[in-house]
Amino acid sequence: MDAEIIAVGSELLTPLHTDTNSLFLTERLNSLGIMVRFKTIVGDSKDDLAAVFGSALARSPLIVLTGGLGPTEDDLTRDVVAEVLGRPLKEAVEIRRRIEERFVRMGRPMPANNLRQAQVPEGGEWLDNRNGTAPGIWIKHKDSIVVLLPGPPRELEPLFDAACAPRLKQFASGERIKTRVYKVVGLPESEVDNLVAPIYRAYQDISTTILAALGTIEVHLRARASTDEEAEARLAELGDKIELTLGDHVYSTKGESLEEVVGMYLIMRQKTVAVAESCTGGLLAERLTRVAGSSNYFLGSMVCYANELKTRLAGVPANLIGIHGAVSKPVAQALAEGARARTGASIGVGITGIAGPTGGSPEKPVGLVFVALADERGTQVREFHFPGSRDRVRHWASQMALEMVRRRIRD
């Protein structure tokens, strides 16, 4: 079964907003074996919505409309759907009662507009919205299913899961869709593609997508089959070959972030980590502490932006900075060793570099970053040249620092 999503709201046609509910809906529909074939965004205009809904009705067996269910004059989805389907709006007594009760509880008079939300096209069912006032609506019309959902994600998402997914299960085709994601660090996108394309091309029934995010390449596999088991088996067959080829560049197969993976390794090996960072300005500490429970292995960071603090906080000898400059291999090494010595952590990480946009020179251009890792086996330092903006340089530096920690504790 194919589906079509229509997002209603003039704010979705401004430069500020776009429809994101459809990503959630697509994920849920796909997992029921339903593919999304069209997505349309239309404003709060009766004629425009009627035109879009009319086209959808002519071609799609399942139409999900989001937004436009509020109490104001702008909220037209109910009315337009009722009109196009030729099903007059009827008041749902139970919804009316709930709305009236709410205003009594609040001790406020109810504006008449609010009763619009109690109206349901004839023959439709209302779906309980536990997180807002507008109920969802489910209409079986000839061979089509039409679903109306409220726009706010915190209302739409639980409502879909509680009321729509179970109803859709019986209408969905027997087809199942399963996905798998491999996250890769340390290889450029073209290299990943060169390595895995010859493998995935032999699997025409699995759709493979390679996506480049900042510092990570993701390989997405999607298999369709008649049972979950069959789809999983297909994914496993292709996935295992891909994982073998990419080797230890794959850091995650279950969606974890690099900082989560590093955290798991640190707990497993009962190690702790501390950081002395300059150009990343706290980003490496911030990423490590995004992970709940990171206090088990993360001790702290010295963000030494001013050179004097590199000495005072992390113990970098002032003459080292004088001789080699703050952005240099020896200073990165001293930062890592200082972080370790001053905190008692098993692993110390040091980062120094030039994030830009200014501060570069011919010898030390913007994007030059040194990352050092110190542990009981000694200290290693790597030199990087990251392209791009200040943001990108900082993110890449934190990414490669995490990757150095991952490799060191895996070994």
Added chain:
Amino acid sequence: MDAEIIAVGSELLTPLHTDTNSLFLTERLNSLGIMVRFKTIVGDSKDDLAAVFGSALARSPLIVLTGGLGPTEDDLTRDVVAEVLGRPLKEAVEIRRRIEERFVRMGRPMPANNLRQAQVPEGGEWLDNRNGTAPGIWIKHKDSIVVLLPGPPRELEPLFDAACAPRLKQFASGERIKTRVYKVVGLPESEVDNLVAPIYRAYQDISTTILAALGTIEVHLRARASTDEEAEARLAELGDKIELTLGDHVYSTKGESLEEVVGMYLIMRQKTVAVAESCTGGLLAERLTRVAGSSNYFLGSMVCYANELKTRLAGVPANLIGIHGAVSKPVAQALAEGARARTGASIGVGITGIAGPTGGSPEKPVGLVFVALADERGTQVREFHFPGSRDRVRHWASQMALEMVRRRIRD
């Protein structure tokens, strides 16, 4: 003139991606006085695209299609547009020459597929793409304009600005659209709405939108008028009233982030800042150093996750932690004063709290955060109770810390 945007690509119908080019295009079209009335996303299917493009042609004077211009069999936009318009594809000699040259330069044989990119529907003009191989295409068809643009943003954006915007100027109506954004901190969304709704309701010609982002409420104004000056004058009239009403809760009127505003104040007052942060894990330092040039006023941060480091790095007396607990007013105060004393900064900020999801207790629940600010006038401490996830608590804590700094140096 109204426009319609069609994004082509099956990947845009997965849970991973949605069309974001339309946000850029909408901003640019709006600034030319062109409103976007529909946005559609359709996969790499000849029939589906033909249906969507056909509907668009019947209702919209300007249709912008993005994506599907690559060299592979999946890239169907050129072919479908040519077919629906009844304009056979013709080879553009200049494009063919450029493609062939590129392969000669790379020393590789040219796959025949690549010549597809040299094809242009009869009567159409090709638009130079300086960042990729697929040219854009501009077709004047009866009373409509049809524009085909490549999907990658770094190709689409410069191409639109260089080739489309100048061409569209002559077709655009005389109408001009101007926008203004006020960023507000320290007031809840409903309070902002209560304060400004009575004002903006009197300006029916200006569309006003209130958006809640994390820790910031944004008030967006959009005016349409026949000249830029007139639109700006309308914005100024309403905007000044709104600014007066919201007073010093407005921190930005030109789109700056809170950390940028704080940075400007620090430079203006020739002050420096240092931080000792616990639950934010480096986020406050990271935000301060996102700003290029922040080394002029940001000295550093001690991210003291482990209690021992609060003492060792920031000089918090161990018995203070013993008596009051790490998450307490006195420890926040000691962190702020320690940050200031150990770095010599004019302003020290201290943050301690419980970001969750675990670690809370009935007396000290998740979301409890103390933020302290120390300067030559003394130390102030505020207690906050932030709702929501670990991410939200950390973001709110950094936001209110920045806001305390902003208020302190403004005074």
